[in-house]
Amino acid sequence: MTFADDTTLTRAGLPPQGRGRVLVLACGALAREIKALTRLNGWDHIDLACLPAILHNRPERIAPALRKAILRHRPNYDTILIGYGDCGTGGAIDALCAEFGIERLPGPHCYAFFSGTAAFEADGEVTSFFLTDFLARQFDAFVTEPLGLDRHPELRDAYFGNYETLVYLAQTDDDALTARAEAAARSLGLAFERRFTGYGDLADALASA
Structure with missing residues (x-):
């Protein structure tokens, strides 16, 4: 490859x-x-x-x-x-x-096909903010800095005030990534939940190819 x-x-x-x-x-x-x-x-x-x-x-x-x-x-x-x-x-x-x-x-985004598209759409978790392994690694580069939260932390509630939980969809068992995801949840003032999804529908999509 x-x-x-x-x-x-x-x-x-x-x-x-x-x-x-x-x-x-x-x-x-x-x-x-x-x-x-x-x-x-x-x-x-x-x-x-x-x-x-x-x-x-x-x-x-x-x-x-x-x-x-x-x-x-x-x-x-x-x-x-x-x-x-x-x-x-x-x-x-x-x-x-x-x-x-x-x-x-399949699905609207990577959160859906890691969770399983059917299950994700059925749950309809509109108050959850999702991270994957990638976003747990790159949280500052893709969330904190682009939204200006490192410079203006007072904007946090404007962006995330309607969320209740940060849900970490874990593709791997990695304690360091879990710790990063938990830290991200704390920085956003959200409750934390970790779900191990593995590769979800991504594996089936590649297999069909």
Whole structure:
């Protein structure tokens, strides 16, 4: 399996030459989990290319970046799987998938497919703020600093006043990550809950590919 950040555009319109190879074109927040699953299952026909995870802070930019990456890689692969949920794009990723005849991961975002999409949608936890392993590692870079909470902690309640619980969806058993997630909950003034999900629906989606 290979891994690369994907930001450039090359010519398109050629037939796939991948000879059975699959590309997962994914959010960088899922790179560790996708690499782990492909290694554990011996999926040597799957390659991985990732867009920067920070695009989640500007979801209107995700679909255009995916379009460039699809056009770049399509000549070299028989199958491309989009490693995103809807991710706040308002259906833009689904429209892109329909245009190119490809599929994406199930559910609205990574919290859903780690939990299991059906279970997540049934629970409807609107007062819960979710972290994954990635966000537990990168909480300051993806939450604290972009929201300005390091400079203006008084904004915390404006952003998080309607939440009650920080739910850590753990892909691995890692005491250090659990401690980081608990610290994040304290910083936001929220109750803490840890749920071990493993890889959830992500494993099934890759297996189908």
